[in-house]
């Protein structure tokens with residue numbers, strides 16, 4: 564009986580290892596503790612470890628939605644509407660922060676300003692009838708929502724950012740903002756049309772909203788052709 568229990572526990576560990584490897588590949592996990600395949604650790608690893616708090620996904624920081632959200636965003640992957648700028652593909656993954664599993668069917672809703680720092684849909688900037696750089700995508704079985712857009716510009720008082728709201732079953736489960744490494748923004752902003760507005764202010768560290776969790780909401784960027792692919796995994800609580 565004792566031996567049987569051992570075997571089954573080992574089999575479970577192997578399975579957990581497999582789940583972990585798969586999850587790491589999609590970027591949904593951050594293990595708070597590294598897992599080792601000893602019996603003593605079995606109880607604090609994998610899904611059991613999640614329940615005990617030994618292993619966790621990172622909860623995406625909640626941040627203000629700001630003044631420019633509109634509730635009429637279209638479901639569309641390409642939100643550029645011909646706006647000039649450096650191409651940016653966004654790969655936004657939604658995971659359940661309690662189980663670290665991808666969430667399928669979440670509606671990821673994003674909006675950001677153009678290369679000149681202007682938002683669509685606001686009378687303040689004379690764009691009330693426009694809807695550029697706004698859109699919604701549903702996550703697939705891997706929790707992934709994909710967008711095609713441009714690298715955002717900046718406006719006075721804020722560092723470069725993209726707003727995001729995640730809806731699940733009619734509820735808002737996350738309101739946040741996504742950020743960019745300053746060094747990369749510097750490189751991008753040397754190119755037109757961004758270079759027409761030099762001396763952006765503030766940078767990440769000087770932004771009062773960024774300071775509350777912005778580092779954990781910073782996109783990982785990889786070069787792709789003349790543009791970039793930005794990826795992040797957002798851990799959310801189902802409500």
Ligand code: FE
Pocket residue numbers: 629631721724726
């Ligand atoms: Fe904003």
